[in-house]
Amino acid sequence: MIDNTLNRRQFLKSSVGVAAVAVAPGILLYGMANGSSEGASAKVRWGMLIDTSHCAEGCNDCVTACNKENGLSGGVAATDSQWIRKIEIKEIAGGRQLSLPMMCQHCENPPCVDVCPTTASFKRADGIVLVDKHRCIGCRYCMMACPYKARSFVHEALHDQNPDVPRGKGTVESCTMCVHRVDQGLQPACADACANKAILFGNLNDPDSEIAKKIRTVASVQVRADLRLNPGVRYQGL
Amino acid sequence: MYIHSAVLFRNRLFYALVALAGIVVLAGLYSVHLMEEHGHIITGMNNQIVWGIPHVFAIFLIVAASGVLNVSSIGSVFNKHAYKARAPLAGLLSIAMLGGGLTVLMLDLGRPDRLLVAATNFNPTSVFAWNIVLYSGMFGAVAVYLWTMMEGRMKPWSKPAGFFVFIWRFILTTGTGVIFSFLVARQAYGTAILPPMFIVISFAWGLAVFHIVQSAIYAWTNKVLDDYVQKRMKNLLGVFVIAALYFVVAYHLTNLYFARQSDFERFILSDGGIYPMLLWAGYVLIGNVLPLALIYLPGFGKSYHVNLASVLIILGGFSLLYVFIIGGQAFPLSIFPGFEVKSTFGDGAISLYYPSAPEILLGLGGVAVAFLITAVGIRMLDFVPHEDTKKFH
Numbered sequence: 001m002i003d004n005t006l007n008r009r010q011f012l013k014s015s016v017g018v019a020a021v022a023v024a025p026g027i028l029l030y031g032m033a034n035g036s037s038e039g040a041s042a043k044v045r046w047g048m049l050i051d052t053s054h055c056a057e058g059c060n061d062c063v064t065a066c067n068k069e070n071g072l073s074g075g076v077a078a079t080d081s082q083w084i085r086k087i088e089i090k091e092i093a094g095g096r097q098l099s100l101p102m103m104c105q106h107c108e109n110p111p112c113v114d115v116c117p118t119t120a121s122f123k124r125a126d127g128i129v130l131v132d133k134h135r136c137i138g139c140r141y142c143m144m145a146c147p148y149k150a151r152s153f154v155h156e157a158l159h160d161q162n163p164d165v166p167r168g169k170g171t172v173e174s175c176t177m178c179v180h181r182v183d184q185g186l187q188p189a190c191a192d193a194c195a196n197k198a199i200l201f202g203n204l205n206d207p208d209s210e211i212a213k214k215i216r217t218v219a220s221v222q223v224r225a226d227l228r229l230n231p232g233v234r235y236q237g238l
Numbered sequence: 239m240y241i242h243s244a245v246l247f248r249n250r251l252f253y254a255l256v257a258l259a260g261i262v263v264l265a266g267l268y269s270v271h272l273m274e275e276h277g278h279i280i281t282g283m284n285n286q287i288v289w290g291i292p293h294v295f296a297i298f299l300i301v302a303a304s305g306v307l308n309v310s311s312i313g314s315v316f317n318k319h320a321y322k323a324r325a326p327l328a329g330l331l332s333i334a335m336l337g338g339g340l341t342v343l344m345l346d347l348g349r350p351d352r353l354l355v356a357a358t359n360f361n362p363t364s365v366f367a368w369n370i371v372l373y374s375g376m377f378g379a380v381a382v383y384l385w386t387m388m389e390g391r392m393k394p395w396s397k398p399a400g401f402f403v404f405i406w407r408f409i410l411t412t413g414t415g416v417i418f419s420f421l422v423a424r425q426a427y428g429t430a431i432l433p434p435m436f437i438v439i440s441f442a443w444g445l446a447v448f449h450i451v452q453s454a455i456y457a458w459t460n461k462v463l464d465d466y467v468q469k470r471m472k473n474l475l476g477v478f479v480i481a482a483l484y485f486v487v488a489y490h491l492t493n494l495y496f497a498r499q500s501d502f503e504r505f506i507l508s509d510g511g512i513y514p515m516l517l518w519a520g521y522v523l524i525g526n527v528l529p530l531a532l533i534y535l536p537g538f539g540k541s542y543h544v545n546l547a548s549v550l551i552i553l554g555g556f557s558l559l560y561v562f563i564i565g566g567q568a569f570p571l572s573i574f575p576g577f578e579v580k581s582t583f584g585d586g587a588i589s590l591y592y593p594s595a596p597e598i599l600l601g602l603g604g605v606a607v608a609f610l611i612t613a614v615g616i617r618m619l620d621f622v623p624h625e626d627t628k629k630f631h
Binding site: 071075077078079080081082086087088089090091092093102111113114115116117118119120134135136137138139140141143144145146147148149151152153154155156157168169170171172223224227 | 365424525571576584
């Protein structure tokens with residue numbers, strides 16, 4: 001009788017142990033795959049303020065940092081991906097010259113999301129516009145629709161990808177605002193790399209954030225504001 | 239003996255033509271395989287010209303597929319006997335060209351293997367997603383329409399089916415025009431004139447294709463097209479060509495009037511190299527002036543003139559689409575109005591595009607698919623127009 005009880009107890013103990021060993025890696029992997037259980041919050045609107053007066057002509061540090069962070073080749077052929085590019089502009093009347101970085105403007109009303117047939121283009125609750133690489137069929141309609149020419153199509157096979165930044169041949173991609181860094185509490189690589197601090201990154205919705213305070217005090221514009229897309233990236237001195 | 243050898247020759251010619259089309263389809267599929275293997279790097283398309291020659295072929299075929307149904311509509315909806323007799327052939331051509339066009343469009347995707355993703359993830363704000371429904375619905379609608387016309391017991395349903403197809407294709411061509419109308423930021427697009435323009439253009443291109451196929455069938459079967467029908471259809475083609483030209487002129491005139499569009503118009507109409515050349519020589523001269531002369535000038539307007547005019551209208555159509563789709567992308571986006579712009583990503587610069595062999599073969603493959611469906615369809619089922627000439631008058 002005593003033996004029987006012991007056996008039952010032992011059986012239960014070992015069963016629980018076996019079950020735990022079997023389930024634990026699954027739970028661990030699930031946790032790793034999903035990262036933090038906390039999703040993007042709509043209380044946040046990530047944005048950037050670019051001070052063109054601090055952006056030096058010929059300086060390409062933000063572009064280099066972006067390429068390194070996201071595993072881009074850095075090539076500038078017409079078929080190469082460029083998530084961020086430096087644009088040199090000269091006002092036709094007056095000749096004023098400026099240099100500035102241009103990338104996905106993370107619009108509140110993004111045309112790329114509107115036109116995407118498969119909902120691969122989407123906007124996170126915190127305003128970051130992304131492409132789901134598993135859902136993109138490579139139709140390039142979003143590239144036709146983007147007023148900022150911010151998107152690139154992967155024209156050839158990729159090697160040595162950054163595991164945090166999945167990319168895929170035959171799909172469209174663009175600046176992710178370094179979402180993998182932002183979710184860890186870091187800044188996008190371009191903002192980090194700018195020695196002149198011309199790129200200020202932060203939460204536009206938080207009135208106490210540095211970016212919100214600055215936007216209140218200096219004159220800034222949205223590029224192609226006439227389209228009323230309300231981009232999250234603003235430019236000062238344009 | 240003579241007749242026997244003539245039949246034998248025709249039989250062989252038929253199989254030779256089918257085999258030739260089969261080879262073109264295979265070449266197209268091989269191109270797709272290469273594009274899958276190497277990526278779109280082997281095409282002339284790039285991050286500036288994102289839609290190229292495959293889209294010119296695909297949109298031509300899809301637009302013509304809608305327009306050719308005019309022949310059916312005039313028969314079924316407006317009760318004209320001469321056209322009613324031709325409705326089955328128009329239906330077959332519509333399915334054939336839609337099949338060819340969609341093949342090209344689908345196989346040009348970066349990930350054609352994800353077709354199921356497109357079918358299962360529907361974005362209601364995307365006109366592309368609507369078009370997936372419109373195009374597949376069109377296949378079904380035209381197939382049912384053909385059934386009602388060709389199956390004796392279903393005849394009473396052919397009028398409502400024809401009416402349904404009539405409505406459906408208007409929406410479909412509107413959808414094709416709207417793909418471009420909804421592009422808010424590009425100078426060439428983003429205007430509400432495009433859907434009606436595409437509809438009227440579809441009438442002209444569809445009827446031109448119909449003329450050529452009908453003449454081929456009549457020549458093949460030693461039939462002679464009734465004079466009355468020939469005259470009616472010829473005049474209709476002329477009217478459609480003029481109406482299409484009117485819309486194209488109105489589109490450019492409107493642009494010319496807007497100061498912000500004048501640089502773009504200067505590019506397309508005079509300074510843009512290949513684009514103004516294709517517009518003026520390809521579309522205006524070859525696609526309009528010459529065909530209209532062949533149709534309307536005294537002494538012209540015979541069957542072979544109209545056939546030649548139809549070929550020219552199709553060539554003009556391809557020219558117009560090349561200018562519209564590729565020229566529209568080649569002109570730089572206006573991101574900073576009032577500024578001169580330059581960058582490593584082609585900002586402020588005219589984009590270059592050189593179509594490569596694989597993408598041209600993909601486009602021709604689509605035409606060959608349309609040809610195969612038409613040829614096999616006519617061979618296997620009764621699509622040759624049977625008319626009672628007494629009912630014409």
